[in-house]
Amino acid sequence: MRTGEGVYRRTVKNPRLQPSHPIALAPVQAPEPTVDGFVTQFLRNLNNGRGVALSTSTANDRYFALAATVRDYLMARWLEDVRRQRSMQSKGVAYLSAEYLLGRQLDNNLLATGLTDIAAEALVACGLDLEDVRALEVEPGLGNGGLGRLAACFIDSLATLGVPSIGYGIRYEYGIFRQTFVDGEQVEQADSWLALGSPWEFPHPEAAQTISFGGHTETYDDEGVTRTRWEPSWNVLAVPYNYMVPGYHNGRVNTLRLWSAQATKGFDLRVFNAGDYQEAVRAQTYAENISKVLYPEDSTPQGKELRLQQQYFFVAASISDFVNLILPSDFDMTQLPERVIFQLNDTHPVIGVPELMRVLVDERKLEWDAAWQITQQCFAYTCHTLLPEALEVWSADLLGRLLPRHLEIIYRINDEFLEQVRARFGDDGDRVQRMSIISPDGSVRMAFLATVAGSKVNGVAELHSQLLREKVLPDFDEFYPGKFTNVTNGVTPRRFVRLANPGLSRLITDTIGAGWLTDLDRLRELEDYADDAEFRSAFRAVKAANKRVLARTLAERDGLTVADDHLLDVMVKRLHEYKRQTLKLLHIITEYDAIASGRVTADQVTPRTFVFGAKAAPGYAMAKRIIHLINAVGSVVNDDPRVEGRLKVLFPPNYNVTLAERVVPAADLSEQISLAGKEASGTGNMKFALNGALTIGTDDGANVEIRELVGDDNFFLFGMAEPEVADLQARGYHPIDFVRADENLSRALDLISSGVFSDGDASVFEPVVTNLTHHDPFMALADYTEYIKAQKRVDVLYADQDAWTRAAILNVARSGFFSSDRSMRDYIDRIWHTPPIV
Numbered sequence: 001m002r003t004g005e006g007v008y009r010r011t012v013k014n015p016r017l018q019p020s021h022p023i024a025l026a027p028v029q030a031p032e033p034t035v036d037g038f039v040t041q042f043l044r045n046l047n048n049g050r051g052v053a054l055s056t057s058t059a060n061d062r063y064f065a066l067a068a069t070v071r072d073y074l075m076a077r078w079l080e081d082v083r084r085q086r087s088m089q090s091k092g093v094a095y096l097s098a099e100y101l102l103g104r105q106l107d108n109n110l111l112a113t114g115l116t117d118i119a120a121e122a123l124v125a126c127g128l129d130l131e132d133v134r135a136l137e138v139e140p141g142l143g144n145g146g147l148g149r150l151a152a153c154f155i156d157s158l159a160t161l162g163v164p165s166i167g168y169g170i171r172y173e174y175g176i177f178r179q180t181f182v183d184g185e186q187v188e189q190a191d192s193w194l195a196l197g198s199p200w201e202f203p204h205p206e207a208a209q210t211i212s213f214g215g216h217t218e219t220y221d222d223e224g225v226t227r228t229r230w231e232p233s234w235n236v237l238a239v240p241y242n243y244m245v246p247g248y249h250n251g252r253v254n255t256l257r258l259w260s261a262q263a264t265k266g267f268d269l270r271v272f273n274a275g276d277y278q279e280a281v282r283a284q285t286y287a288e289n290i291s292k293v294l295y296p297e298d299s300t301p302q303g304k305e306l307r308l309q310q311q312y313f314f315v316a317a318s319i320s321d322f323v324n325l326i327l328p329s330d331f332d333m334t335q336l337p338e339r340v341i342f343q344l345n346d347t348h349p350v351i352g353v354p355e356l357m358r359v360l361v362d363e364r365k366l367e368w369d370a371a372w373q374i375t376q377q378c379f380a381y382t383c384h385t386l387l388p389e390a391l392e393v394w395s396a397d398l399l400g401r402l403l404p405r406h407l408e409i410i411y412r413i414n415d416e417f418l419e420q421v422r423a424r425f426g427d428d429g430d431r432v433q434r435m436s437i438i439s440p441d442g443s444v445r446m447a448f449l450a451t452v453a454g455s456k457v458n459g460v461a462e463l464h465s466q467l468l469r470e471k472v473l474p475d476f477d478e479f480y481p482g483k484f485t486n487v488t489n490g491v492t493p494r495r496f497v498r499l500a501n502p503g504l505s506r507l508i509t510d511t512i513g514a515g516w517l518t519d520l521d522r523l524r525e526l527e528d529y530a531d532d533a534e535f536r537s538a539f540r541a542v543k544a545a546n547k548r549v550l551a552r553t554l555a556e557r558d559g560l561t562v563a564d565d566h567l568l569d570v571m572v573k574r575l576h577e578y579k580r581q582t583l584k585l586l587h588i589i590t591e592y593d594a595i596a597s598g599r600v601t602a603d604q605v606t607p608r609t610f611v612f613g614a615k616a617a618p619g620y621a622m623a624k625r626i627i628h629l630i631n632a633v634g635s636v637v638n639d640d641p642r643v644e645g646r647l648k649v650l651f652p653p654n655y656n657v658t659l660a661e662r663v664v665p666a667a668d669l670s671e672q673i674s675l676a677g678k679e680a681s682g683t684g685n686m687k688f689a690l691n692g693a694l695t696i697g698t699d700d701g702a703n704v705e706i707r708e709l710v711g712d713d714n715f716f717l718f719g720m721a722e723p724e725v726a727d728l729q730a731r732g733y734h735p736i737d738f739v740r741a742d743e744n745l746s747r748a749l750d751l752i753s754s755g756v757f758s759d760g761d762a763s764v765f766e767p768v769v770t771n772l773t774h775h776d777p778f779m780a781l782a783d784y785t786e787y788i789k790a791q792k793r794v795d796v797l798y799a800d801q802d803a804w805t806r807a808a809i810l811n812v813a814r815s816g817f818f819s820s821d822r823s824m825r826d827y828i829d830r831i832w833h834t835p836p837i838v
Helices: 003-012 035-049 057-086 106-113 116-125 128-132 148-159 270-273 280-290 301-326 332-338 351-365 368-378 396-402 404-425 429-435 448-455 462-472 474-479 494-497 502-512 520-529 533-560 579-596 621-639 657-666 684-690 703-710 722-731 736-741 745-756 767-773 780-799 801-813 820-832
Strands: 092-098 165-170 178-182 186-191 201-203 209-213 216-222 225-231 234-247 253-263 340-345 381-384 457-459 485-486 565-573 606-615 647-650 671-672 696-697
Touching: 003 579, 035 057, 035 092, 035 116, 035 621, 057 106, 057 116, 057 128, 057 234, 057 253, 092 106, 092 148, 092 301, 092 404, 106 116, 106 234, 106 301, 106 494, 116 128, 116 178, 116 579, 128 216, 148 165, 148 253, 148 301, 148 448, 148 494, 148 820, 165 301, 186 280, 186 621, 201 396, 209 301, 216 253, 225 404, 234 280, 234 301, 253 280, 280 301, 301 351, 332 340, 332 368, 340 368, 340 820, 351 368, 351 381, 351 404, 368 404, 381 448, 396 404, 396 671, 404 429, 404 448, 429 474, 448 474, 457 462, 457 820, 462 474, 462 485, 462 736, 485 745, 494 502, 494 657, 494 684, 502 533, 520 820, 533 565, 533 657, 533 696, 565 621, 565 657, 579 606, 579 780, 606 657, 621 703, 671 684, 684 696, 684 703, 684 801, 696 703, 696 801, 736 745, 736 767, 736 780, 745 767, 745 780, 780 801
Parallel strands: 092 165, 092 340, 165 253, 340 381, 381 457, 457 485, 565 606, 565 671, 606 647, 671 696
Antiparallel strands: 178 186, 201 234, 209 234, 216 225, 234 253
């Protein structure tokens, strides 16, 4: 008895397992991957996790239990990957992005684990239907468009390739707004994607990082060395929420870590008891604003400050997390470039450059030159734009007030950089001013800072990278030979072919065999079947089935109808003038006018359904007017019996990844019509081509590479090339000259001006017409005539369904290059040098 008691007391006194203990090292066991095993785990999660029996569970209970069950199958792999990456201490990628447009997670995770069929059978055994349960999932609104979807594709590919990586971003409480239409006008509503919780995230408040703002700096003596310290005036907590990022059928699971802002002192009981309830939670409200909404409206000083707070908040938390929690406590910081590369996804995370310098110099006490050498090896910068207004700048006043130490560091980086510029080029005042990180008005040019600090700078399509070197940052390209490179964007075929287009996926597998989802170049094997009548018939059947799926989706979601026999003409992307939704709209009005005026009969026009999907930034007045105009034109066209059965305009609100997975596979024609030299890359164009839509487009962004790969005969090219655009701008662009030269264009604009689409009130859309005829900053009118001619070529080819199908098959067969797996391999080879862990 005494011996037993003694053993028991000793066990209680020291209960913690050592990290090397066999139990601590033992792998977590995943549930049995069988239907019975899945049923058992699902019911256990329903009972123990949700506290309900199957008979009394709600639809949301069942969805959460299913998600938890899929998580259970991923958990062992995830924990093992985390353990292995930390033990091996190999170099990894820390992807810094303000957006991750993830899409729904359930289907993707079922696919990655190979559990889709097992889950479906298991739910049937429980009297449930997988389709009904998966419909309950709410898509996270953590991105705005291509930038965020690209980040999601990239982390998917990194996991599939087995490359150690961690994505860092912000857990926006509301994310991108939910778009609705009221009388045809965009109205923004809060996107409450977290209202019922998220089963895919793991909060870790114990790993919260303290993020500081404001205050002042001061120097002090540190054993004979003069150093600087930052004395902030306020701070917030960054609480991490971890998401699993599984690779496809390879047992690998990486991590996405999103930060949520909380107050360090969220509730003042003394003030509350005194009766001032609002003041009692003021600190909490102010702190939580930082992660409240994706891209707060920044036309006000308060909005600008909040956006900078967001950017610093997540990069500071991410760098602190990596340095203080992921690296060993005794890590030699001079070896940091051997452990991590921080990839800056556009300019939003560039404030991370002075933050890492602050950590190295002020906190880790490295000398400035050594810290700068480390920093220049630890960052790489992806530029996603050619638009000057999209290259962020921050006023020195705002930076100095919010991040005083960082402004000091930026000034010193700039001073030393300009000394190097003068040493190489002499006292060339114009060049020094052009290259200065600090602009003449005192603002900080974040793209310049990223270029100076980054080990590499890349564009995202061949043309974009060329223009980046030659027109946007030419002085830097000359100063840093070899720093600039290209990595053409890509999309994950797992989500945008296998999940979005199961019919086409089955046809491909039946034709060329399995394995192509991780080796998309194998799609080339389909070329041999483009002239096979039986394969073309099967391909057309898949497209028809996808149109029926879209029709059901839009009928249930928005009450819209889609005709079976129409050419589906699709333009889905952010609403921005450079993307030229107005040019598409002018084509629709021209087709409508031709029938309504009696110049052609309805049966002479190819039946088309035009589908738009677009959100305008809340403060972008012209973009919102264009949305209103599209809806107004749609209302008139759709209600006019003269064009019934021939033309239809659909604009489902709140376009997102979930809807994209229905629209993209159904599309016949993909509209990629931006002004040449303005679109960096585009990824929507890749998704459409991979799913058998033909592209009508300018030679812009990745369109150039798509056309070169699929062939001129399988692409509808129109419009000025970038040098012609530049020449016209240099000579002086007068849009009214193009209106006078084309009667159809003049008639289309006159119809808008007359009030036909606004109940007779010509003033409603007068700003749109005036902007086009007097300014037209993206030259839609200059390209109109050639665009209409290209659309006539579309009609001719579509009339020959065999020829159209052949071209569509060749688009699929020749678009394997646009896999995000290939993009990641390019980043690894050209920039990161982070080999997979085998």
